[in-house]
Amino acid sequence: xxxxxxxxxxxxxxxxxxxxxxxxxxxxxxxxxxxxxxxxxxxxxxxxxxxxxxxxxxxxxxxxxxxxxxxxxxxxxxxxxxxxxxxxxxxxxxxxxxxxxxxxxxxxxxxxxxxxxxxxxxxxxxxxxxxxxxxxxxxxxxxxxxxxxxxxxxxxxxxxxxxxxxxxxxxxxxxxxxxxxxxxxxxxxxxxxxxxxxxxxxxxxxxxxxxxxxxxxxxxxxxxxxxxxxxxxxxxxxxxxxxxxxxxxxxxxxxxxxxxxxxxxxxxxxxxxxxxxxxxxxxx
Amino acid sequence: xxxxxxxxxxxxxxxxxxxxxxxxxxxxxxxxxxxxxxxxxxxxxxxxxxxxxxxxxxxxxxxxxxxxxxxxxxxxxxxxxxxxxxxxxxxxxxxxxxxxxxxxxxxxxxxxxxxxxxxxxxxxxxxxxxxxxxxxxxxxxxxxxxxxxxxxxxxxxxxxxxxxxxxxxxxxxxxxxxxxxxxxxxxxxxxxxxxxxxxxxxxxxxxxxxxxxxxxxxxxxxxxxxxxxxxxxxxxxxxxxxxxxxxxxxxxxxxxxxxxxxxxxxxxxxxxxxxxxxxxxxxxxxxxxxxxxxxxxxxxxxxxxxxxxxxxxxxxxxxxxxxxxxxxxxxxxxxxxxxxxxxxxxxxxxxxxxxxxxxxxxxxxxxxxxxxxxxxxxxxxxxxxxxxxxxxxxxxxxxxxxxxxxxxxxxxxxxxxxxxxxxxxxxxxxxxxxxxxxxxxxxxxxxxxxxxxxxxxxxxxxxxxxxxxxxxxxxxxxxxxxxxxxxxxxxxxxxxxxxxxxxxxxxxxxxxxxxxxxxxxxxxxxxxxxxxxxxxxxxxxxxxxxxxxxxxxxxxxxxxxxxxxxxx
Numbered sequence: 084x085x086x087x088x089x090x091x092x093x094x095x096x097x098x099x100x101x102x103x104x105x106x107x108x109x110x111x112x113x114x115x116x117x118x119x120x121x122x123x124x125x126x127x128x129x130x131x132x133x134x135x136x137x138x139x140x141x142x143x144x145x146x147x148x149x150x151x152x153x154x155x156x157x158x159x160x161x162x163x164x165x166x167x168x169x170x171x172x173x174x175x176x177x178x179x180x181x182x183x184x185x186x187x188x189x190x191x192x193x194x195x196x197x198x199x200x201x202x203x204x205x206x207x208x209x210x211x212x213x214x215x216x217x218x219x220x221x222x223x224x225x226x227x228x229x230x231x232x233x234x235x236x237x238x239x240x241x242x243x244x245x246x247x248x249x250x251x252x253x254x255x256x257x258x259x260x261x262x263x264x265x266x267x268x269x270x271x272x273x274x275x276x277x278x279x280x281x282x283x284x285x286x287x288x289x290x291x292x293x294x295x296x297x298x299x300x301x302x303x304x305x306x307x308x309x310x311x312x313x314x315x316x317x318x319x320x321x322x323x324x325x326x327x328x329x330x331x332x333x334x335x336x337x338x339x340x341x342x343x344x345x346x347x348x349x350x351x352x353x354x355x356x357x358x359x360x361x362x363x364x365x366x367x
Numbered sequence: 368x369x370x371x372x373x374x375x376x377x378x379x380x381x382x383x384x385x386x387x388x389x390x391x392x393x394x395x396x397x398x399x400x401x402x403x404x405x406x407x408x409x410x411x412x413x414x415x416x417x418x419x420x421x422x423x424x425x426x427x428x429x430x431x432x433x434x435x436x437x438x439x440x441x442x443x444x445x446x447x448x449x450x451x452x453x454x455x456x457x458x459x460x461x462x463x464x465x466x467x468x469x470x471x472x473x474x475x476x477x478x479x480x481x482x483x484x485x486x487x488x489x490x491x492x493x494x495x496x497x498x499x500x501x502x503x504x505x506x507x508x509x510x511x512x513x514x515x516x517x518x519x520x521x522x523x524x525x526x527x528x529x530x531x532x533x534x535x536x537x538x539x540x541x542x543x544x545x546x547x548x549x550x551x552x553x554x555x556x557x558x559x560x561x562x563x564x565x566x567x568x569x570x571x572x573x574x575x576x577x578x579x580x581x582x583x584x585x586x587x588x589x590x591x592x593x594x595x596x597x598x599x600x601x602x603x604x605x606x607x608x609x610x611x612x613x614x615x616x617x618x619x620x621x622x623x624x625x626x627x628x629x630x631x632x633x634x635x636x637x638x639x640x641x642x643x644x645x646x647x648x649x650x651x652x653x654x655x656x657x658x659x660x661x662x663x664x665x666x667x668x669x670x671x672x673x674x675x676x677x678x679x680x681x682x683x684x685x686x687x688x689x690x691x692x693x694x695x696x697x698x699x700x701x702x703x704x705x706x707x708x709x710x711x712x713x714x715x716x717x718x719x720x721x722x723x724x725x726x727x728x729x730x731x732x733x734x735x736x737x738x739x740x741x742x743x744x745x746x747x748x749x750x751x752x753x754x755x756x757x758x759x760x761x762x763x764x765x766x767x768x769x770x771x772x773x774x775x776x777x778x779x780x781x782x783x784x785x786x787x788x789x790x791x792x793x794x795x796x797x798x799x800x801x802x803x804x805x806x807x808x809x810x811x812x813x814x815x816x817x818x819x820x821x822x823x824x825x826x827x828x829x830x831x832x833x834x835x836x837x838x839x840x841x842x843x844x845x846x847x848x849x850x851x852x853x854x855x856x857x858x859x860x861x862x863x864x865x866x867x868x869x870x871x872x873x874x875x876x877x878x879x880x881x882x883x884x885x886x887x888x889x890x891x892x893x894x895x896x897x898x899x900x901x902x903x904x905x906x907x908x909x910x911x912x913x914x915x916x917x918x919x920x921x922x923x924x925x926x927x928x929x930x931x932x933x934x935x
Contacts, residue, residue, distance in 0.1 A: 122784040125782065137788060137790060143782070154620070155624045155628035156628060158627060158636075159629065159632045161628075162630075163632040183618060343606060350632055350780065356751070356752050357580055362580070366569050367392075367395070367565060
C-alpha cells in the first residue's frame with residue numbers, strides 16, 4: 084500500500100492552514116507504516132470540521148452525529164474487537180455534546196483511540212466559544228468574553244480511568260503519527276489531545292502560540308506515575324504546555340475481560356439461529 | 368366458561384409478584400391456561416401491590432375486573448378490591464393484621480387465617496406470610512401441594528438450602544391450617560386436569576428476549592427503564608452461554624449509537640426502552656435510517672408524558688414512534704398483541720431489519736411486557752435467518768449506497784476489506800458527502816422505496832377475527848387484542864380487525880374491511896385515538912365511535928362488552 088491508496092476523488096474543503104491537515108497527514112503516515120487498511124481498521128467521526136475527513140481518506144469510516152462518535156465506536160469495537168478503532172472528534176463534539184460518553188469511555192477502557200481535534204472553538208458554525216475556549220475568550224457567542232472555565236480533557240479522562248493520555252501539536256506530523264501508532268498498540272482507551280489551530284476563527288490559540296508555548300516531555304518524565312500525570316494535566320499557559328505521552332498504565336482492557344471474546348470476534352461466525360428449547364423448559 | 372380470578376394484594380415488598388407468578392405456574396402445570404396482571408407503584412417499599420391470575424381450561428387472554436378469590440395481606444387490599452368480588456367469592460385475610468372485612472359483599476366467604484404468626488412460627492420470619500397464604504389457597508382451591516413445593520424448590524434452587532426448607536414449611540403449614548379448619552375445598556379450580564399439555568408461562572419481555580436469542584441476536588445495549596427492564600434480566604445471564612454481548616450503556620443515546628456501531632461491524636443488534644428513553648434515541652433512530660443500518664428496538668409504552676405513570680400501561684406513543692426524528696426515512700413499526708406475537712414478530716424483526724437495512728420497532732406496552740400468559744412452547748422451527756443483501760467478501764468497486772429498483776444496496780460490514788462509508792450527511796452512492804440535487808433525490812427515493820418494497824413483499828393483511836359480515840366491526844391494535852377477543856365471544860354478530868403493522872400500513876385491506884362494515888368501533892388505550900387518526904389519514908375514513916382509555920389501566924373485556932351493547 085502507498086499513500087495513493089488512501090486518496091479519494093474529493094477536494095479537501097478545510098481552510099488553508101487548518102490544523103486538520105496535520106492530523107490527516109499523520110493518520111495517513113501512521114496507516115501506511117502500521118498497515119491499517121479496510122480489512123482491519125475503522126474510523127468513527129462526529130460532526131464538526133474534523134468529520135469531513137470521511138471524504139478525504141480511503142479508510143472505512145462511520146460519520147455519525149454530533150457528540151456521538153464514541154458510543155458508535157464502542158459498538159464497533161465490541162462487535163469486532165480485532166479492528167483498530169479510532170474516534171475522530173472535535174472539542175465541542177467530544178467535551179460538550181458528547182461529554183457523558185467521553186467520561187464513560189474512559190472508565191470502560193476499551194482498546195481504542197480517541198483523537199480530539201482541539202481547536203478551542205466551534206469552527207463549522209463560524210466561531211462560537213467551545214468548552215476548550217479560555218476564560219475571557221471573545222467570540223460570536225461570548226462577545227464580552229467567556230466567563231466559564233475550560234474543560235481539561237486529559238485531566239478529565241485521567242480521573243475517569245483512561246489508561247493512555249497524550250498531547251501533540253497538529254503541526255508536528257511525525258510525532259503525531261508515532262503517537263497514533265503507540266496509542267493504537269496500547270491495550271486500553273487512549274486519548275490524544277491534538278492542539279489543532281483554527282486559523283479562521285481562533286486568534287488566540289494560533290500555530291505561533293503553540294509553537295512558542297509548548298515543551299516536549301523528556302526522558303526524565305515517568306508517564307506511569309499517575310500523580311505526576313495529574314500534575315502535568317494541571318499545566319497550561321505561557322511556556323507551560325507539555326506535549327508527549329503524559330500517562331500510560333497497564334490495566335486489563337474491556338475486551339480482555341469478556342469471556343465471549345476469548346476465542347474470536349463476536350461477528351466472526353456470523354449470526355446463527357439458536358436452539359432455545361432447553362431454555363424454554365425453564366419457563367414451564 | 369368464564370375464567371376464575373385469583374388476586375393477592377399487600378404492601379410493596381411483601382412478595383406479591385413472586386407469589387402471583389408461582390400461582391400462575393402452578394395453575395399451568397395443573398393443566399389450566401392462565402393470564403396474570405400486576406399493578407404496582409414505582410417504588411420498592413411501601414405502597415400497594417396487587418397481582419391477579421385468570422385461570423381457565425381454555426386460553427385466558429385478558430384480566431377481568433371481577434375477583435373470585437382474594438387474598439388480603441393488609442387492610443388496603445380489602446378496601447380497594449373487595450368491591451370487585453363475585454357473589455360467592457372467597458376472601459382470605461391475615462387475622463394477625465386486625466383487618467376488617469365488613470366491606471366484602473354479603474355472599475362472599477371471609478376466611479381469616481393467622482398468616483403472620485404461622486409464617487413466624489414455621490419459617491422464622493413474617494415475610495413468608497405470602498407463602499402461608501399460598502399454601503392455604505392451594506388447599507381451598509383443590510390444588511396439589513406438591514406442585515407448590517416443586518415450584519418453591521426451583522425458585523430457591525440457587526439460595527441457601529435453609530431458605531427453601533423454611534418456605535416449604537410455611538407453605539405446608541398454610542395448607543394444613545386450611546385443611547384442619549375447612550373440611551372441603553371451597554372451589555375446585557386448581558385440581559389437576561386429566562390431560563395436561565406442556566405450556567410455558569411468559570410475559571412479553573421474556574418473549575422478546577427469547578425471540579432475540581433464537582433469531583441470532585449478537586449485541587444488545589439496553590439502559591434500564593420500566594416496562595422493558597426485565598429484558599435485561601433475561602439477556603444478561605445468557606450472554607456467555609449463547610455468545611452474545613449485553614452491554615449496559617451510560618444512557619439511551621449511547622444505547623442506540625452502540626448498536627448502530629455494532630451493526631456497522633456486521634452484528635445483529637437490538638435495544639429496548641420506553642417513551643422517555645425513546646425520546647433520547649430519536650436522533651440515533653434517524654441516523655440508522657440515513658446510514659441504512661439495521662436495528663431492532665423494543666419500545667414498551669407506559670403512561671406519559673415525561674415520567675407519567677411509570678409502572679402503568681398506555682398506547683400513547685404510536686404517533687411518536689411513527690414520526691420521531693426530523694425529515695423522512697423508512698421505519699418498520701410492528702405492534703404485537705400478545706406474548707406469542709411478540710416472540711414471532713421480534714424474530715421476524717431481525718430479518719426485516721437486515722433485509723431493509725433500517726430500524727424496526729416492536730411497539731409494545733406495559734400490559735404486554737409484564738403480563739404473563741401460559742402458552743404452548745414457542746414453535747420457531749420454520750424460522751430461517753435472512754440477512755438480505757449482505758456480504759463479508761471483498762467486492763470490486765464496492766459502493767455502499769448503489770441505486771437499485773427495490774431500494775436496497777449491498778451491505779458490507781467494517782473489516783470486510785471494502786471501503787465502507789456510513790455517512791449521516793446526505794451522500795452519493797459511494798457514501799461521500801454531497802449536496803447535489805440529483806444525489807439527494809436519488810438517495811431519498813432509494814431509502815423510501817424500501818418501505819414500498821416491504822409492503823409488497825413482507826406485510827401481511829391484518830387479522831380479521833369473527834364473522835366476515837357483522838353488525839359491528841371493532842378495529843384496534845397491539846395489546847387490546849386479548850380483551851377484545853374475550854369480549855366478542857358472546858357476540859356472534861361482532862368481528863374484530865387487529866392491526867399489528869403500523870408502518871408500512873396495510874391501507875388497502877383496512878379500507879376494504881372498514882368501508883364495507885355496518886358500524887365501526889375504534890378501541891385504543893390513549894387519549895386521542897392515535898391509530899384511529901392514522902386510519903383516517905391513510906384511508907380517508909373518519910371513525911365516529913371510539914372507546915378510549917388513558918388512566919394507566921388496561922382495557923377490560925367488561926368495558927368492551929358495555930360499549931358493544933351500547934352500539935348494537
